[in-house]
Amino acid sequence: MAEHTDHSSTGTARTGTVGRAGLPRHEVPTHFDDGAGDYDRLVGMNPGYHEHLRASAARMRLPRDGAGLRLLDAGCGTGASTAALLAAAPRAEIVAVDASAGMLTRARSKPWPASVRFVHSTAEALADAGVHGPFDGILAAYLLRNLDDPDAQLRRFHDLLRPGGVLALHEYSVADSPRARAVWHAVCWGVIVPLGRLTTGETALYRHLWRSVNTFDGIGRLRDRLRTAGFDAVHSETMTGWQNGVVHTVLGTRR
DSSP, X not given: OOGGGOSOOOOOOSTTOBOTTSSBGGGHHHHHHHHHHHHHHHHTTSTTHHHHHHHHHHTTOOSGGGTTXXXXXXXXXXXXXXXXXXXXXXXXXXXXXXXXXXXXXXXXXXXXXXXXXXXXXXXXXXXXXXXXXXXXXXXXXXXXXXXXXHHHHHHHHHHHEEEEEEEEEEEEOOTTOHHHHHHHXXXXXXXXXXXXXXXXXXXXXXXXXXXXXXXXXXXXXXXXXXXXXXXXXEEEEEOSGGGTTTEEXXXXXXX
């Protein structure tokens, strides 16, 4: 689906678990499977979508055009975040992972260099899918909010990184800002939900997006989660346009 409906579908968890957003978490990848064909068309309607993913990848400050680096794109969707990583580090090896087979089929249909590999897996089960560290950098776009245990996943990301490796979370966070909450509500109910109904005939995943962002961490709490998971140099930067104060990059470095 579009970033309107969440870029990443990687977050599954315990079968039958119902998240705060209303959808059972094990059903989220299925919704993305069903809507994968609409994804690229819909994200193109979101001003700044690709530009903001590239901004988060650039904020990782990966050296040497990525030469000799190994990077993980956790929750790659149809490959938009993968393309952002590739733009930031064109000579790096990139492993891109998602739980939705439909989204991965769409991603794999695009032209990629041999250095990019796509893997079907949840974020929680990377080792079972043959994805092992160490990585020099991890980008997780619109992922953490959809997981049952964000803190456990941050610890796993920490362990997958080399010392000095960087994690970048590209994520919605509006809880700390009344203005951002108001903008998010207006955009969801004025644009995203109606557009989802018009283009796909359903609204469950779009309403899931609205609720999940409303109930997710404030940006301060998200930074604290990274520190608790063992990351240093934790900081965040926001985006431009209507997503200023709504979408952020949260960065941390493995000690």
